[in-house]
Amino acid sequence: MGMIIQGATGDWEVVIGLEIHAQVTSKSKLFSGASAAYGAAPNSQVSFVDAAMPGMLPVINEMAVEQAVRTGLGLNAKINKFSVFDRKNYFYADLPQGYQISQYLQPIVGEGKILIDLKDGETREIGITRLHLEQDAGKSLHDQHPSMSFIDLNRSGVPLMEIVSEPDMRSPEEAAAYVKKIRSIVRYLGTCDGNMEEGSMRADVNVSVRRVGEEFGTRCEMKNINSVRFMQQAIIYEANRQVDILESGGTVEQETRLYDPDRGETRSMRSKEEAHDYRYFPDPDLLPLEFDGAFIERIRETLPELPDPKKARFIKDLGLSPYDAGVLVAEKEVADYFEAVAEGRDAKLAANWVIGELFGHLNRTGKDLADSPVEAPALGDLIDLIKDGTISNRIAKEVFEEMFDTGKKAADIVEEKGLKQVSDTGAIEAAIDAVIAANPDKVAEYRGGKDKLFGFFMGQVMKATQGKANPGVVTEILKPKLDG
């Protein structure tokens, strides 16, 4: 569903296109051997190339090229067998070369498409315009000293993939679903860690508004947003700002704006008039990239099963609902965990336990799946105990709680606490007789037609047996006794 803003003069539709900068998983930089690791002391990972010393020449990192091709394949995109590195020229203190090496007219990856996951398991296709490789700039630090700015060049030259979408999204939710899907895909591929807090994935968000069905309006771009929540807030603020301008007869100027999460508003950074003329031209220090089909096929063969085909398989082969399947495939680790639990078992039951109990406990304790005290085989064992009638579903929840807190095995907990389900008809019949004898009034009411009281008797029997009676057996014996 698109986001519609109602103005005094009619409805406005929101149009969004995203440029995502994803840091390539790589030990070294795009054109030098310096480390690309996050978090090192300022300027400790800077080669002469990254510092743009005169005469230093860039050498392409082949691994980063392969990662870009791999990502392109994961985005169902066309891989360009011939692509060119260009210089994007601008001046800034954290850009020692005076230009960024990027790709412009001939990027490494062309058009593609991905599916985004919306509410209730619905999906929608979003077009990918291109993916190109480029180097990151350094970082300016303005908050370290009252009158000086510092430069950290550790990021200078770090390999980035810029993934540009078509202006296909129509609401903040769709934009959020798109970012999550891109993150999911690059994580499956292992080409970017998708960590937005550490800045290894950032989004430039382009927003415009239009009358439904009319031409696109003028876009404004908000740069470097590093959280999905902030991005959604920025889109809502910016779309409303544009509607206000248009409703009062003004025109939206194409410009770059900055989103300030503290104030919840966007501010102008530079307008189109002041926009950079980057004077792109092919970098004479670098040869064009040229691949043959075999190179691309070799990479294609190593791709893992990606979230969408996996989701389709979970729905078709395992009988999961689209919603459950979507939740389980979003992270590869979760999908792997679920498959280990479901292997040879009732897949729907396994899905319920992973999504319900396991996720619930992980959320409540702020843990990741990787630190889960209950591993997949242990959860599988618990499910087996339910299936073979050793414990009821209700008792299983108690057992799971204990497994999660102590890391003990399900069978040991059941043994220690004497939680085995009682299916012994003699013991159950004795409990039922006691309950009937203790409640003559209720029995009379039930026999007088108050069917709903059956639940009351069930509850009493379960209580008398500490929840251990097999509910099926209880029903079987209780029913004829009550009916008299």
Ligand SMILES: Nc1ncnc2c1ncn2[C@@H]1O[C@H](COP(=O)(O)OP(=O)(O)OP(=O)(O)O)[C@@H](O)[C@H]1O
């Ligand atoms: N009318 C529009 N409304 C919303 N988004 C739009 C509109 N027109 C284009 N876009 C989006 O704007 C983005 C343009 O990105 P692109 O990288 O092609 O150019 P750029 O922003 O001019 O360049 P730079 O990389 O220097 O920021 C795309 O994601 C595209 O979908």
Ligand SMILES: [Mg+2]
């Ligand atoms: Mg761009």
Ligand SMILES: [Mg+2]
């Ligand atoms: Mg842009």
